[in-house]
Structures are given as structure tokens and as C-alpha cells.
Amino acid sequence: MDMLSYCCKIEASKIPIKSVQQTIIANYEEAAKKARQQADHYKQQANTYSLMRLGIFAMMIFVVYSTVQQDSFVVLGVGIVMLLAAFVALVAQQGKYERLRDYHLDLERVNRNEINSLQTGTNLYDNGQKYSNEKHFYTSDLDIFGNASLYNLTNRAATSAGNDKLAGWLSAPADKATILIRQEAVQEIAANNDWKVNTQTKLLFAAKEDADQMKRLLAYLKTPLHLNGERWLSIYIKVAPYLLFGMLLAGAFLSPYFTIIAILLGLVNMSILVAKGSYILKAGAIAGKISDALASYAVVFKAIESKQWQSQRCAELYEKLKVNQTSKNITELSKLINKLSYSLIMIVGFILNVFFLWALKQIILIEKWKRNNQQNFEEAFDVIAEFEAFISLAVPAINYPDWVYPVIADTEGYTLTAKHIAHPLIRGNRVDNDYELQDAFKIDIITGSNMAGKSTFLRTIGINTVLALSGAPVCAAEMEVSVITIVSYMRIKDSLNESTSTFKAELDRLQMLLAAVEHEHRVFFLIDEMLRGTNSMDKYLGSKAVIEQLIAKKGVGMVATHDLQIARLEDKYPDYVRNYYFDIQVIEGEMLFDYKLKHGECKTFNASLLLKQIGINVEAE
Known part of the structure; x- marks a missing residue:
């Protein structure tokens, strides 16, 4: 039974996934250990044949010496042919053992790489940093390439x-x-x-x-x-060895003149090679x-x-x-x-x-x-x-045998539903959520306090959709998704090289998003806190105008915001806008996050509490 079958049996028996992970790591450890043992064995074999090759080489030198001493090319001809055959055989056998040694050393590396990936998130393969592009629709915002990225996880x-x-x-x-x-x-x-x-x-x-x-x-x-001259050279190369060996034998048994001819033939051969x-x-x-x-x-x-x-x-x-x-x-x-x-x-x-x-x-x-x-x-x-x-x-x-292959929907409206969906790059105790958009056109407004989980949830939906639409399994218990084009507006940066302020960078990204909604195939947008680079009134009015334009274009997606006024769009567009929020509980001055998505709008915010923890008291006006 291979490792995957074993893990499937464990999963079917409802053993906790942590136990499944431990079993997977243990299997990789055992495979790596066996690979190292085999590598050591073949290394020893290769070293033995290397010494034997050295002995053959010494014997060749002795044959040449004997030829000079005895003035007999018969010794050279017969001895060299036999030793060459032995040498080639040893080279081939040593090469075989060296390849087996290298294979098992690499096999150990491959197995240990899977252990490292599971335990620390490191990977000996390329992390895809060269493919990073901040102007791409989503790869920068969703951590598709680079350190601690989806590419690093899978590649x-x-x-x-x-x-x-x-x-x-x-x-x-x-x-x-x-x-x-x-x-x-x-x-x-x-x-x-x-x-x-x-x-x-x-x-x-x-x-x-x-x-x-x-x-x-x-x-x-x-x-x-x-x-040049390949045709006649091919013919000559076939007959040259027979001529040379024939002359050497004739020189040994018939006349020394044939030995002179053999030497001349050798010189001819060398001259051809020089030419x-x-x-x-x-x-x-x-x-x-x-x-x-x-x-x-x-x-x-x-x-x-x-x-x-x-x-x-x-x-x-x-x-x-x-x-x-x-x-x-x-x-x-x-x-x-x-x-x-x-x-x-x-x-x-x-x-x-x-x-x-x-x-x-x-x-x-x-x-x-x-x-x-x-x-x-x-x-x-x-x-x-x-x-x-x-x-x-x-x-x-x-x-990760608890991951599933998503169903690819073929609906007229947008479909993106998931059960227990979580972010694949979060290690340890990640929190999962449910989400449902079934054959519809909706914009979901997600409100919540700082650090409550809004941005992570947007990235969770986005990165799993990228996995789903590439053909991979996703980090969820169930998922169904239409073929959509993700466009994100999340990590907006200024650029000194391009003389671009944060606000100008936001405008450029918004322009790209609106153009994509109008021209690209079934865009699903992920917007995290629009227009951060301006004052609060402009921020609200501008965000509201953008969302209304997206509604007019039948845009579909999610907007995460701190601005509760944006949530009021549900009153104006009850058939198109839905409100969700991430909550916070304050118990004895401590903030507790459950990171669970809920229907409705957020009522509790935490900025004052966070400021108080660093020694700044915010007084009500």
C-alpha cells in the first residue's frame, strides 16, 4: 500500500488530520532514511571500481613499457585490446554505481523536502519570485509568487x-x-x-x-x-582499424617493414584528426x-x-x-x-x-x-x-489529504460556494469559514474591526479560486466555483521610481479594475479598503461611487471596509448588496477574535482598545 492510499484510509476512519500529517511525515522520514542507506552502499561500490580502473591504467603503462623493452608490437596490440575492453567495462560499471548513488542522494533530498514543506514551509525548488508582477490582476495581492507563496508551497x-x-x-x-x-x-x-x-x-x-x-x-x-568529406571519412574509419591491426600482425610474423607501414598508418590517422x-x-x-x-x-x-x-x-x-x-x-x-x-x-x-x-x-x-x-x-x-x-x-x-477537488460550475450567474474554506498558506490552527454565492450577481460588503480577519478572508477566497481554476485541489471541505477572472485591489503601494503617490496608485488600480469588469471574462473582484490615500469624507463618497458603478456594470465580488456607511448600500440595493462582518469580543479589556464570517454589519471596533494597549487613551467627544 503506498502512502496516499494509507492516508485515505486514515481519513476515511475519521482520525484527526493532525494524526494524518504525522503519518505522512513519518513515511517521508522512512523513505529518506532508506535512500541514504542505499546511497552509502552504491558509493562504496563505485569506489571499489574506481580502484580497479586505476589498476587497469597501471597495467596499460606496463604493457607500453614491455613493448619498448621487447621491441614487439604483438604485446602492445594484444595487451592493449584486452585492457581497453576491461577498462571500458569498469568505466561502465562504475558509472552505473555512481548514477545509482546520485539517484538515492537526490531521492533523500526529495523526501526531506516534503518534510520541510510540511513542517516549516521551505522548499528546495524555485519560489517563483521572478514571475512577480505588481500590475497583474491578482498574483501580488494573493501571494501567488515569492517567499511564503502558493508557488513556493506547490512547485x-x-x-x-x-x-x-x-x-x-x-x-x-x-x-x-x-x-x-x-x-x-x-x-x-x-x-x-x-x-x-x-x-x-x-x-x-x-x-x-x-x-x-x-x-x-x-x-x-x-x-x-x-x-567536409564525411562520406569518404565514414568509409575509411570502418576499415582503418583492420588495416592497422593487420599491419602490426604482419610486422610481428612476416616482415618488420609491415611494422613501419603500421606506424605510417597511425600517423595518417592522427593527421586526419588534426585536420x-x-x-x-x-x-x-x-x-x-x-x-x-x-x-x-x-x-x-x-x-x-x-x-x-x-x-x-x-x-x-x-x-x-x-x-x-x-x-x-x-x-x-x-x-x-x-x-x-x-x-x-x-x-x-x-x-x-x-x-x-x-x-x-x-x-x-x-x-x-x-x-x-x-x-x-x-x-x-x-x-x-x-x-x-x-x-x-x-x-x-x-x-494535505483533507483538501478537495472543486466542482466547476456552469451557471449563468456567478457561483462561488465553499464549506470550511481556509487559507492554504496559514500554518498551524487556521480558521475556516463557509461562503455561498450560487448562480447570482452580488456584491458583498464585509465590515469589521482591525485584525478581525477581513483581508485574510478575501485572500482565502482568492487563492483557493486560483488553485481551483488551475486544476488543483483546494483548502476546503467542499467548493463549487464558476470559471471567473480574479481582480484584486488590496496592497496598494506608492512608487518613488515612477513618482506615484499612494492615492495615484489607487486610482490606477481602480481604473484597471473597472476596465477589467467591463472587458474581461466574468470578473470577480476583491477590494480591501478602498481609497486609503485620501480623507475620510472623500474616501466614503469615492468608495460609494465606485461600488455603485460596479453595480451598474453588473460587477460581482467582495469589498472589505471599516466604513459602516458603506454597509448602508444594502438598503439602497437590497437585491444586489449583501452585508457580512467579522466580530470582536472584549472581555475584561482583552480582545478576542473568532475570525468567523457572519451575516450583517459590524457593531464593534477595536482601534481605541489597540491604542490604549500602547499607552494612548482616546477620549470621546
């Missing part, structure tokens, strides 16, 4: 393309059909947590590389080398930087291709790779580039190049591969990016 994408994909999904709502397709894919990946963790581990190398690595890789696959040196250096420099990456990506493609997918989108992505035999072709190229690297190993490289024109041979084979594989590999790498986005959206489903 498990290692590639730059995967990061871009996830950021795009969280920056704009998808249509209903796309959301449902994503939900299905996310559910399938969440139900296969072992596959998810293993695939994350195989991709973790990409998080350590620079962002331009993928661009260089794709450019290399698309750029031909144009090697094509610029091509070899150019190809080697490019290929050397991407060889390891290619091998790693091939493993990831194989992981996707080896699974029988049931969800529609995952199956479609699988078919794209399978039809083009992506993993097989990338593995083939990776092996060719890896063989090219053999020519860089001192004495081994020299012998390979003299006998087999090794570097030139591999470059010609690589160019043939590139010509014979003209499939759109950029599309193949985009498949990985989309799987990374699905993996990221599956994180809440796995780590």
Missing part, C-alpha cells in the same frame, strides 16, 4: 520550462474543459505517489543547472555540423556540456513511457513520446556523446584515436543521428514540463 518543477508552465497555470484561469482534464491528470499522479517521487528525483538534476541549459540542448539537436580538429573541438565542447543532461532526460522520458496512463491528458502526452520513440532515441544519442568523451582520457584516448579515429567516428555518428531524428524534440521536452506542472498540483492532494 516541484526542476526545469525552467516546468517552472514557466506552472506559473502560467497559476496566473490565469483555464476553461472548464481544461480544468477538468487537469484535475483528472492530477488525481492520477497523486494516486501514484511513488512514481511522482521517483520522477521528481530523476529530474532534480535540472534544478542544479542554469536556466539556459535546455535552450543549448535544443539548439545543439537542431544545428548540423556540416563536416578535422576544429570540428572535433566544436562538437566536443557543445556535446560535453549536455551529455549528462541527455542521459538524465532519457531516464525521465522512459519513466513516462513505461507507465500505462488512464487519465486523458497523461495518455495524450504518453502517446506523443511513444510514437516518436523519444526515450530510445535520446538514450542512443546520450551513448554516442558518452563514447565521444572516451577520447579525452589521456593514454586511452590516444590509443582509441590512433587505432579507431574514435573522436571523429563518434562525431559522424552523432551527425547521422541528428539527421535521422528530425522529430520535434522541443515538443517532447514540453511534455516533461507539463508533467512537472501536474506533479506540482498533486502535492497538496498528497500532503
Whole structure:
């Protein structure tokens, strides 16, 4: 039974969610411990083969020495062939153990990252700060990107393309059909947590590389080398080893003149390599930087291709790779580039190049591969990016099994209903609320004292809607939502760089909001304390005028305010405006907040009490 199934059974038995979290963390701890043990085992194996390689290298030097002493190229020919075979086998085996060691070290990191995410909110993956944009409709106000953000909570994408994909999904709502397709894919990946963790581990190398690595890789696959004389060189490379070995044997058994011919053939081979040196250096420099990456990506493609997918989108992505035999072709190229690297190993490289024109041979084979594989590999790498986005959206489903997949409504009016909805970024004892907007056009005025929970509630509705419309589960017991466009007016800042006062910044944001309501698809606005940068009378009159204009445009959303006069709009527009409030209780001079949304308007405010706590008494006039 995998971790997700176990947690579902715990949830079904009504064990408190805190116990579920402890079980999830314990499972990650056990997985991390086992990964470390395996890493230590393979490290020891790799070290053993490294010593054996050193022994083979010493034997090669001895063979060369014996050849000089005995003046017999037979010793050189036979000895070197056998030792080269042994050396290549040892290199391959050591490489295998080193890859297994690195895999299990990364597996430990991936599991420990989930523990850190659950316990402290930290994440080894990118937090998306580069996508921050204060002029976006909602991402800045709702903490979508940056430290302690939604992106930081969910992101498990290692590639730059995967990061871009996830950021795009969280920056704009998808249509209903796309959301449902994503939900299905996310559910399938969440139900296969072992596959998810293993695939994350195989991709973790990409998080350590620079962002331009993928661009260089794709450019290399698309750029031909144009090697002059490639046709006759291909023919000569095939026969050159037989000629050289034949001359060496003939020199040993027939006549020493053949040995001279063998030496001349070796010099010819080296001269050809020198003549094509610029091509070899150019190809080697490019290929050397991407060889390891290619091998790693091939493993990831194989992981996707080896699974029988049931969800529609995952199956479609699988078919794209399978039809083009992506993993097989990338593995083939990776092996060719890896063989090219053999020519860089001192004495081994020299012998390979003299006998087999090794570097030139591999470059010609690589160019043939590139010509014979003209499939759109950029599309193949985009498949990985989309799987990374699905993996990221599956994180809440796995780590927070009390979260639910929302119902996507298809109503004429706006629908946004939720049971026990809470803010996903609040750690510890977060307070949940219920909210209902069912197939209607309404503006909800939310009043309340300072720190009572108005702003947090607006952000709770907004951030969960962003999750819902990206295809992810939400932090609620139930949720139903229309496909809407969130537009927020919350954190308004002045700008010295743009010579913008707070009031001017507020006007700009209001202008954007009103234009969005008029032109964008089904805008749902979140306004927190309008027109803070002006006096109280202008603030009230301006806020009232804005809300009335929003009503005239059939705008839908929430307005949080301290101004009780705004609540009187419910009297003027009883079919359109609803009043809600967050309450405060004062017991023996202490303020108690329950952070629960209630119908009606607030009657209790706390500014005087807060000022009194810092030594300022406010006298009534």
C-alpha cells in the first residue's frame, strides 16, 4: 500500500488530520532514511571500481613499457585490446554505481523536502519570485509568487520550462474543459505517489543547472555540423582499424617493414584528426556540456513511457513520446556523446584515436543521428514540463489529504460556494469559514474591526479560486466555483521610481479594475479598503461611487471596509448588496477574535482598545 492510499484510509476512519500529517511525515522520514542507506552502499561500490580502473591504467603503462623493452608490437596490440575492453567495462560499471548513488542522494533530498514543506514551509525548488508582477490582476495581492507563496508551497518543477508552465497555470484561469482534464491528470499522479517521487528525483538534476541549459540542448539537436568529406571519412574509419591491426600482425610474423607501414598508418590517422580538429573541438565542447543532461532526460522520458496512463491528458502526452520513440532515441544519442568523451582520457584516448579515429567516428555518428531524428524534440521536452506542472498540483492532494477537488460550475450567474474554506498558506490552527454565492450577481460588503480577519478572508477566497481554476485541489471541505477572472485591489503601494503617490496608485488600480469588469471574462473582484490615500469624507463618497458603478456594470465580488456607511448600500440595493462582518469580543479589556464570517454589519471596533494597549487613551467627544 503506498502512502496516499494509507492516508485515505486514515481519513476515511475519521482520525484527526493532525494524526494524518504525522503519518505522512513519518513515511517521508522512512523513505529518506532508506535512500541514504542505499546511497552509502552504491558509493562504496563505485569506489571499489574506481580502484580497479586505476589498476587497469597501471597495467596499460606496463604493457607500453614491455613493448619498448621487447621491441614487439604483438604485446602492445594484444595487451592493449584486452585492457581497453576491461577498462571500458569498469568505466561502465562504475558509472552505473555512481548514477545509482546520485539517484538515492537526490531521492533523500526529495523526501526531506516534503518534510520541510510540511513542517516549516521551505522548499528546495524555485519560489517563483521572478514571475512577480505588481500590475497583474491578482498574483501580488494573493501571494501567488515569492517567499511564503502558493508557488513556493506547490512547485516541484526542476526545469525552467516546468517552472514557466506552472506559473502560467497559476496566473490565469483555464476553461472548464481544461480544468477538468487537469484535475483528472492530477488525481492520477497523486494516486501514484511513488512514481511522482521517483520522477521528481530523476529530474532534480535540472534544478542544479542554469536556466539556459535546455535552450543549448535544443539548439545543439537542431544545428548540423556540416563536416567536409564525411562520406569518404565514414568509409575509411570502418576499415582503418583492420588495416592497422593487420599491419602490426604482419610486422610481428612476416616482415618488420609491415611494422613501419603500421606506424605510417597511425600517423595518417592522427593527421586526419588534426585536420578535422576544429570540428572535433566544436562538437566536443557543445556535446560535453549536455551529455549528462541527455542521459538524465532519457531516464525521465522512459519513466513516462513505461507507465500505462488512464487519465486523458497523461495518455495524450504518453502517446506523443511513444510514437516518436523519444526515450530510445535520446538514450542512443546520450551513448554516442558518452563514447565521444572516451577520447579525452589521456593514454586511452590516444590509443582509441590512433587505432579507431574514435573522436571523429563518434562525431559522424552523432551527425547521422541528428539527421535521422528530425522529430520535434522541443515538443517532447514540453511534455516533461507539463508533467512537472501536474506533479506540482498533486502535492497538496498528497500532503494535505483533507483538501478537495472543486466542482466547476456552469451557471449563468456567478457561483462561488465553499464549506470550511481556509487559507492554504496559514500554518498551524487556521480558521475556516463557509461562503455561498450560487448562480447570482452580488456584491458583498464585509465590515469589521482591525485584525478581525477581513483581508485574510478575501485572500482565502482568492487563492483557493486560483488553485481551483488551475486544476488543483483546494483548502476546503467542499467548493463549487464558476470559471471567473480574479481582480484584486488590496496592497496598494506608492512608487518613488515612477513618482506615484499612494492615492495615484489607487486610482490606477481602480481604473484597471473597472476596465477589467467591463472587458474581461466574468470578473470577480476583491477590494480591501478602498481609497486609503485620501480623507475620510472623500474616501466614503469615492468608495460609494465606485461600488455603485460596479453595480451598474453588473460587477460581482467582495469589498472589505471599516466604513459602516458603506454597509448602508444594502438598503439602497437590497437585491444586489449583501452585508457580512467579522466580530470582536472584549472581555475584561482583552480582545478576542473568532475570525468567523457572519451575516450583517459590524457593531464593534477595536482601534481605541489597540491604542490604549500602547499607552494612548482616546477620549470621546
